Amino acid sequence: MLQFKLVLLGDSSVGKSSIVHRFVKDSFDEYRESTIGAAFLSQTIKLSEEYDEQVLKFEIWDTAGQERYKSLAPMYYRNANAALVVYDVTEPDSLPKAKLWVDELKEKVNDDKLIICLVGNKLDLVSERESTSLVDEADAREFAQENNLLFHQVSAKTGENVIKVFQDIGERLYLQNKDKIQESKKPNNNNISLQRPSTNDSQSCCS
Amino acid sequence: MTEGNGRWLGSASSTGQHDRNVEAVTCPVCGNELKSLRKLNVHLDNVHGFNDESASDVDSSRESSVIGLNTLVQERTHERQSKGKLKMNTSHWKKPVEGKSVCFECGCKLNARNGMINCRKCGELFCLRHCRNAIKLNENGEYDPASNVWCKCCHKCYINRKGYNDYGLTRNITQAFAKIRKLKNEDGELITLQLENRLLRLINGIIQLHVRHQSSVFATFRIRAGIIALERSIVEWKDDQMATQCGICSQPFGLLMRKHHCRLCGQIVCDRQETRCSSDIPVLNLMSAAPDLSFENVGNLKAISDLSTGVRICSSCLRYVFAKRKLQFSKALKLPEILQQYENLHNLETLVVNLLPRFQKALDSIHNAPASDETAIQNLAQLRRKLLQNLTLYDKLSKSIVQLDTKSTAEKKIQQSIALHASAFIEEKMLPLKKIPEILNPVSQKVEVTTSSDLLFNNLTIAEVKKYREELMVLNEQRYLVENMLNSAAKERRFEEAISLKTNLSEIDQNIVHLESKLGDEGF
Numbered sequence A: 001m002l003q004f005k006l007v008l009l010g011d012s013s014v015g016k017s018s019i020v021h022r023f024v025k026d027s028f029d030e031y032r033e034s035t036i037g038a039a040f041l042s043q044t045i046k047l048s049e050e051y052d053e054q055v056l057k058f059e060i061w062d063t064a065g066q067e068r069y070k071s072l073a074p075m076y077y078r079n080a081n082a083a084l085v086v087y088d089v090t091e092p093d094s095l096p097k098a099k100l101w102v103d104e105l106k107e108k109v110n111d112d113k114l115i116i117c118l119v120g121n122k123l124d125l126v127s128e129r130e131s132t133s134l135v136d137e138a139d140a141r142e143f144a145q146e147n148n149l150l151f152h153q154v155s156a157k158t159g160e161n162v163i164k165v166f167q168d169i170g171e172r173l174y175l176q177n178k179d180k181i182q183e184s185k186k187p188n189n190n191n192i193s194l195q196r197p198s199t200n201d202s203q204s205c206c207s
Numbered sequence B: 001m002t003e004g005n006g007r008w009l010g011s012a013s014s015t016g017q018h019d020r021n022v023e024a025v026t027c028p029v030c031g032n033e034l035k036s037l038r039k040l041n042v043h044l045d046n047v048h049g050f051n052d053e054s055a056s057d058v059d060s061s062r063e064s065s066v067i068g069l070n071t072l073v074q075e076r077t078h079e080r081q082s083k084g085k086l087k088m089n090t091s092h093w094k095k096p097v098e099g100k101s102v103c104f105e106c107g108c109k110l111n112a113r114n115g116m117i118n119c120r121k122c123g124e125l126f127c128l129r130h131c132r133n134a135i136k137l138n139e140n141g142e143y144d145p146a147s148n149v150w151c152k153c154c155h156k157c158y159i160n161r162k163g164y165n166d167y168g169l170t171r172n173i174t175q176a177f178a179k180i181r182k183l184k185n186e187d188g189e190l191i192t193l194q195l196e197n198r199l200l201r202l203i204n205g206i207i208q209l210h211v212r213h214q215s216s217v218f219a220t221f222r223i224r225a226g227i228i229a230l231e232r233s234i235v236e237w238k239d240d241q242m243a244t245q246c247g248i249c250s251q252p253f254g255l256l257m258r259k260h261h262c263r264l265c266g267q268i269v270c271d272r273q274e275t276r277c278s279s280d281i282p283v284l285n286l287m288s289a290a291p292d293l294s295f296e297n298v299g300n301l302k303a304i305s306d307l308s309t310g311v312r313i314c315s316s317c318l319r320y321v322f323a324k325r326k327l328q329f330s331k332a333l334k335l336p337e338i339l340q341q342y343e344n345l346h347n348l349e350t351l352v353v354n355l356l357p358r359f360q361k362a363l364d365s366i367h368n369a370p371a372s373d374e375t376a377i378q379n380l381a382q383l384r385r386k387l388l389q390n391l392t393l394y395d396k397l398s399k400s401i402v403q404l405d406t407k408s409t410a411e412k413k414i415q416q417s418i419a420l421h422a423s424a425f426i427e428e429k430m431l432p433l434k435k436i437p438e439i440l441n442p443v444s445q446k447v448e449v450t451t452s453s454d455l456l457f458n459n460l461t462i463a464e465v466k467k468y469r470e471e472l473m474v475l476n477e478q479r480y481l482v483e484n485m486l487n488s489a490a491k492e493r494r495f496e497e498a499i500s501l502k503t504n505l506s507e508i509d510q511n512i513v514h515l516e517s518k519l520g521d522e523g524f
């Protein structure tokens, strides 16, 4: 089976854990405890016909957004194939923080193969809020475009668009690794794990 | 005894060491001056034939000088003079074989230099060092305290002789003591029982009086009168004319020292604030302090709070009746916060103390094999990390104990001692850990390609140290989390995930080692 590593980044309480739980367990918990350190989950998806109905497995590291745990993040994004950078559409401060994460990824990982998806969460709250207290969608979209990021707006609460994010990432990963996948389809070779080649030595990132 | 003899005895017993005694001594037999006691011994043996002739198997002059027990020599002097020589049976002596015989005690090869002596008693062969005791034997080589002949013997024969280390008659009086103690305790229990009984009757009587008179207009008056009669019926009061001093503290009574009768034992005592020889205790308090006693009629009282009457009880009776109860009561109470915390601290301490020898062993094995083997170093790093974690926790805990609010001076003192002990403990146990970075450093640098970290090592600003320590803590927490995830993944047979988690775990470990080496001595 194809296996990819995915990491979630973003300010605390923007809904990273909620998104993961919606994706992995299709459930939502209003009173989720905030994450300690980094949590590990996994989920399998099947791509559409266009993508040979390929089955992918995501190994997901859900990091804690609090400052205290910031030093852990490099360890997890360094080996990741994809990163979800999440912000809260009802929290204008959370977008700049997301942008900082993107900058850090570009600087520290500096690998075109790393797929980054900018995700605005809590879409369900948009209708009940004044538009002035919301994140400017155009701003986020523009930033994503400039930096060549995928962009989605979701609601972990209602589940809207959540699967779509992972499908989208899965498709990109599929395209990216198409050659190797074809290779693996040949007999006697049906279980490979694709690891993004790490440009840096494993130790050098955190120093 | 000659004058010379006396001098010789005096100098010998005052120093007891012939070799170092430079004072000249006079031979008690011929009066010749000799340079030292040692010389005198040789002289006595050679010139006057004091040498134990039966023992002249190897090197008689050396032997005797080794024995050289001055007091013995003196005794011998008399014996030999009066009795002459004793022919001793030597048939049980082991025959020495030059170059073959070994000391029966230490196994050394016996030769002319280290001696070759038969223990006169058991007959085994010994070196000089192991045959230097003197024992009284009869001609058959048996121990005989009445014998006049001192012979060389080995340590075993020496200590196995009858009467060795004999301290005289002993009498074991533990039994008798236990008996007396038991009697005393039983007496005490009887007294307690009697006093409890009186207390119960007294209080029941008081309750009764309250119940009987509670609706009366003259309740207060009637109850008081009733109590006075009741009290006298419980125990006979000592005659207060005769009493000149307090029955407990012996302070003479006077204008300021009023006399009081204890309502339980009847003795006359004071009620000074300083000594509290007696106190007037509200009935309600007494009842709640001895809830196991069966008080009657309580239900018939209109209001239990009406029982405002006090009972005067002396400190001795209080102790008899309530000491045990108080102990039981406070034993049932929850420990104060500070002691609870101390228990945790103590457990941690045990943990660290148990870890340290393992750590020391790992450290030694690395020292002994300088071609540093990776797993040994990993092991050492892991142990060190564990120790540091526990010590950090210990430090934290001891600091939180120090910050606790104390409720009494006793607690304050306990707190201070804990603080003192904790800091000494950390000081002491940190020491071996500080030696490690030197060993781990070159290795971790070998693993890591970065050279920039070298610059930081031991050259960190306080902010950096703080930051790294925090990162180390976060890493350790994460390590714990991932370890748990790994365990459950393995249990649920999710092997692919287990592999990823394992990879992450070793990555965390690498980071920890890396951070620790960066911190070096500041790691704690």
Ligand SMILES: Nc1nc2c(ncn2[C@@H]2O[C@H](COP(=O)(O)OP(=O)(O)O)[C@@H](O)[C@H]2O)c(=O)[nH]1
Residues within 6 Å of the ligand: A010, A011, A012, A013, A014, A015, A016, A017, A018, A019, A029, A030, A031, A032, A033, A034, A035, A065, A121, A122, A123, A124, A125, A154, A155, A156, A157, A158
């Ligand atoms: N209304 C709404 N609330 C959400 C949504 N996603 C998360 N939350 C809430 O936001 C809070 C923080 O979520 P959490 O997943 O812990 O955020 P994290 O710190 O980024 O992992 C929680 O109280 C969630 O219930 C969403 O899509 N809509």
Ligand SMILES: [Mg+2]
Residues within 6 Å of the ligand: A013, A016, A017, A018, A033, A034, A035, A062, A063, A064, A065
């Ligand atoms: Mg979270």
Ligand SMILES: [Zn+2]
Residues within 6 Å of the ligand: B027, B028, B029, B030, B031, B032, B043, B044, B047, B048
């Ligand atoms: Zn002489």
Ligand SMILES: [Zn+2]
Residues within 6 Å of the ligand: B103, B104, B105, B106, B107, B108, B126, B127, B128, B129, B130
């Ligand atoms: Zn010997």
Ligand SMILES: [Zn+2]
Residues within 6 Å of the ligand: B119, B120, B121, B122, B123, B124, B153, B154, B155, B156, B157, B158
């Ligand atoms: Zn012997």
Ligand SMILES: [Zn+2]
Residues within 6 Å of the ligand: B246, B247, B248, B249, B250, B251, B269, B270, B271, B272, B275, B277
């Ligand atoms: Zn007194």
Ligand SMILES: [Zn+2]
Residues within 6 Å of the ligand: B262, B263, B264, B265, B266, B267, B313, B314, B315, B316, B317, B318
């Ligand atoms: Zn008394």
